[in-house]
Amino acid sequence: MSLSERFRAAAATRDLLAALPVNPTDIVIDEVVSATEAMIHGRRTIMAGTNNYLGLTFDPQCIEAGQRALAEAGTGTTGSRMANGTYRAHLELEQELAAFFDMPHAMVFSTGYAANLGSLVALLGEGDAVLLDSEAHASLFDGCRMSGADIFRFKHNDPDGLAKRLRRLGERARDALIVVEGLYSIRGDCAPLAEYAAIKAEHGGYLFVDEAHSLGVFGEHGRGLAEAEGVLEQTDFVVGTFSKSLGSIGGFCASRHAELGLFRYASRPYIFTASPCPSVIATTREALRQVTRRPELRTRVWHNAHRLYGALQRLGLQLGPHVSPVVGVSFSERTVALRCWQSLLEDGVYTNLILPPAAPEGGSLIRVSVTAAHDDAQVDAIAAAFEQAVRRHLPGCAA
Amino acid sequence: MKPEHHAIVDDLIALLTKTLDRPQAVSAETALIGDLGLESIQVIEYLCEVEDHFDLAIDEDTLADVNTVGDLAGVVGRLLDR
Numbered sequence: 402m403s404l405s406e407r408f409r410a411a412a413a414t415r416d417l418l419a420a421l422p423v424n425p426t427d428i429v430i431d432e433v434v435s436a437t438e439a440m441i442h443g444r445r446t447i448m449a450g451t452n453n454y455l456g457l458t459f460d461p462q463c464i465e466a467g468q469r470a471l472a473e474a475g476t477g478t479t480g481s482r483m484a485n486g487t488y489r490a491h492l493e494l495e496q497e498l499a500a501f502f503d504m505p506h507a508m509v510f511s512t513g514y515a516a517n518l519g520s521l522v523a524l525l526g527e528g529d530a531v532l533l534d535s536e537a538h539a540s541l542f543d544g545c546r547m548s549g550a551d552i553f554r555f556k557h558n559d560p561d562g563l564a565k566r567l568r569r570l571g572e573r574a575r576d577a578l579i580v581v582e583g584l585y586s587i588r589g590d591c592a593p594l595a596e597y598a599a600i601k602a603e604h605g606g607y608l609f610v611d612e613a614h615s616l617g618v619f620g621e622h623g624r625g626l627a628e629a630e631g632v633l634e635q636t637d638f639v640v641g642t643f644s645k646s647l648g649s650i651g652g653f654c655a656s657r658h659a660e661l662g663l664f665r666y667a668s669r670p671y672i673f674t675a676s677p678c679p680s681v682i683a684t685t686r687e688a689l690r691q692v693t694r695r696p697e698l699r700t701r702v703w704h705n706a707h708r709l710y711g712a713l714q715r716l717g718l719q720l721g722p723h724v725s726p727v728v729g730v731s732f733s734e735r736t737v738a739l740r741c742w743q744s745l746l747e748d749g750v751y752t753n754l755i756l757p758p759a760a761p762e763g764g765s766l767i768r769v770s771v772t773a774a775h776d777d778a779q780v781d782a783i784a785a786a787f788e789q790a791v792r793r794h795l796p797g798c799a800a
Numbered sequence: 801m802k803p804e805h806h807a808i809v810d811d812l813i814a815l816l817t818k819t820l821d822r823p824q825a826v827s828a829e830t831a832l833i834g835d836l837g838l839e840s841i842q843v844i845e846y847l848c849e850v851e852d853h854f855d856l857a858i859d860e861d862t863l864a865d866v867n868t869v870g871d872l873a874g875v876v877g878r879l880l881d882r
Contacts, residue, residue: 530859535844551859556848569857757839 423743425754436774449769449783450753452645454618454726455698456774463684470683477678486676494686498653506661508654511674513642516652518544519670525550530577560596567604575605583615583626589727598632607637617646623692647688651677698773702726705771705780712784717798730767738765744790750783802880808873819846828870
């Protein structure tokens with residue numbers, strides 16, 4: 402296949418996006434003003450499409466920790482964890498993560514994507530069965546695919562579908578891996594983890610939960626949705642990322658299974674990449690401490706989540722089923738979603754436009770997210786911009 | 801008793817018709833992706849319906865060579881034989 406043939410589909414996608422009045426994949430942030438604002442197209446813009454749920458990206462203590470590590474340990478490790486890339490701080494973060502989840506073992510990866518890929522290829526191999534939610538993140542699908550295991554999809558957030566598939570697997574169910582997320586990042590809906598844990602208890606298998614978007618936000622201690630649902634004990638593997646609530650970059654896997662320690666010898670995405678740089682480890686450690694030390698951050702982000710969800714609901718918009726810091730606004734017409742998204746941007750509110758095939762159920766969505774750093778006036782400004790967008794482009798709605 | 805190939809095709813078409821946003825002519829030769837404009841997530845949901853209807857577990861690798869409704873009926877038939 403020639404290069405031009407190989408990239409034909411990618412070129413078609415690029416051309417489609419380039420033809421839009423504003424290309425949603427081509428937004429450049431010219432200046433970051435704060436954890437909640439940035440300069441886009443020369444305009445001060447409220448950022449309502451990030452994953453900075455606890456608003457820690459400009460936290461003075463996180464910044465100070467990062468600066469100190471940068472000065473003391475340099476800009477990068479220049480090597481793999483298996484060679485020269487394991488510093489004392491990497492091990493300390495792993496111990497702190499294990500303590501945070503009240504689990505004996507934790508491992509740090511260089512990105513959230515690598516954490517999912519690396520954990521799944523270590524856990525699964527040819528002949529194994531993995532049951533995967535149909536809307537699971539691409540990194541989870543890629544990890545399952547890369548492992549060579551037999552992949553069985555079940556409908557999104559459908560415990561009955563999961564139970565049926567485990568039953569059909571018979572004896573294989575005992576060692577099967579059930580792979581789901583906590584909070585789903587597009588519509589902001591939560592997995593029925595308590596039901597999954599009960600199904601696991603009945604049929605067997607291991608439960609693997611990606612808490613990328615729920616870490617720091619859900620649960621009394623901020624451990625995620627499994628904690629909030631009271632099933633952290635029954636969760637075999639918790640994976641997550643540092644690039645959302647913790648405001649840096651990297652990923653982890655925590656478990657009560659001692660075999661997690663053997664991932665180091667079995668996970669190519671862990672072995673064959675450079676370890677996270679010292680400043681990233683330092684800011685992550687400080688942010689993790691703040692998750693424990695400052696529960697008021699959770700209180701604040703939930704206050705904002707309820708305020709925004711309520712305001713958008715009053716406008717008559719079609720929202721996801723659960724209140725969470727992520728609100729997915731669904732549109733039946735792709736052009737209306739696009740116009741509303743553009744209207745929001747012109748009114749100084751950045752959100753995420755999700756078009757097919759990325760949107761669940763083949764529809765179009767605007768993803769809005771709030772953080773602990775937004776104040777009431779900003780949340781109200783986001784809602785007001787939506788009201789304007791609805792007036793302009795969705796005249797049938799309540800606004 | 802295992803259903804005949806044509807009966808499996810009929811069932812697959814009936815399930816597919818429920819999945820489609822608008823009425824379209826579907827036959828054994830219809831390509832699941834190319835002809836119907838289905839998004840990948842819709843194909844996954846359709847396959848979940850197929851699994852439930854025939855009480856089967858179909859892994860994704862098995863579907864690598866499936867292009868048309870008829871191909872899928874072949875896979876279903878083979879799995880029902882096991």
